[in-house]
Amino acid sequence: MAGSYGVENPQNERYRLSFTVGGLLALQGKILATLFVENEREYMAPDVEPTNGATDTDHEIGERITRIRKQAVEENVLSIRTRSANSRVVSEVLKRLSALTETEIHYLADDDTPASDRQALMWVAMCRYYALVGEFANEVLRERYLMGFSTLTKDDYDRFIQAQSMWHPELEELSALTAGKLRSNVFKAMSEAELWEKESDTLLPSLLSKSVTAILENRPESFRFFPTRER
Structure with a gap:
């Protein structure tokens, strides 16, 4: 589906709001990134010419990542019990991976890459693919760190969503159940990325x-997704 893959344009009228599955999905991201790299020769010829002087490795994978979807589901590479759940998780992971560059995908797939680095890249993938998550990471997670606050609570998230709903009425249209799932998944992902401690709300x-x-460094705007003084 056109527009369903790659980095979300923050200027879009409506947010992508399908991050109700799985938290960070770091292990699943590694498995599917490896499958992509293993099949690279078949589909790595660029479908889209890099723009603005970007090199092939700097260019995001985009919809090319979906070429492994059928194999991933049929071979159940994620070892998920039911086909419907397997298909759903594969689709979610591929969407997030589509926002990474080829360099990032290769590093994610490398067996020698530390788990903490994979977690960082999958957090970047989530923040790029879902503009709402990226804006929360920048405007709340990182900003609270820079201002010297030691905690991050779900109330902070709720206030952010309330503010964003002034420009994005689709946030107000969410059911309480869906809104709760979205919030839970953001905090689960932050916990798994070791950016937030669940028991104490510590940042x-x-x-x-x-x-x-x-x-x-090739995408320096990505540093803003982390509680760090980098950039």
Whole structure:
């Protein structure tokens, strides 16, 4: 579906609001990134020419990531019990991976990549694919860290959503159940990315590795998704 893959344009009239599944999905992201890399020769010829001087490796994967969807579902590479759940999780992970660059995908797939680096890249993927999550990370998570606050609560999230709903009425149209799932998944993802501690609501400063920092230099706006003074 056109417009369903790649980085979400924050200027879109409506947010993508389908992040009701799985939290960070770091392990699943690694598995599907590996499958993508293993099948690279078949589909890595660029479908879209890089723009603004970007190199192939700087260009986001976009809809090309979906070429492994059928194989991932049929072979149940994520080892999920039911086909419907398997299909749903595969689709969600592929959407997020579509917002990463080829360099990022390759690093995510590398067996030698530390788990913490994979977590960081999957948080970047979630923030890029879902503009609402990225804006929350920048305007609330990171901003609270820079202002010296030590905690991040669900009330902070609720206030952010209330403010955003002035420009995005689709947020007010969400059922209480769906809104709750979205909030829970954001906080679950932050916990799994080791950016937030669940029991105490403690905000955890991000210490990005040299490898991740070097990779994100090509997309420096991604640093704003983390509670860090980088950039």
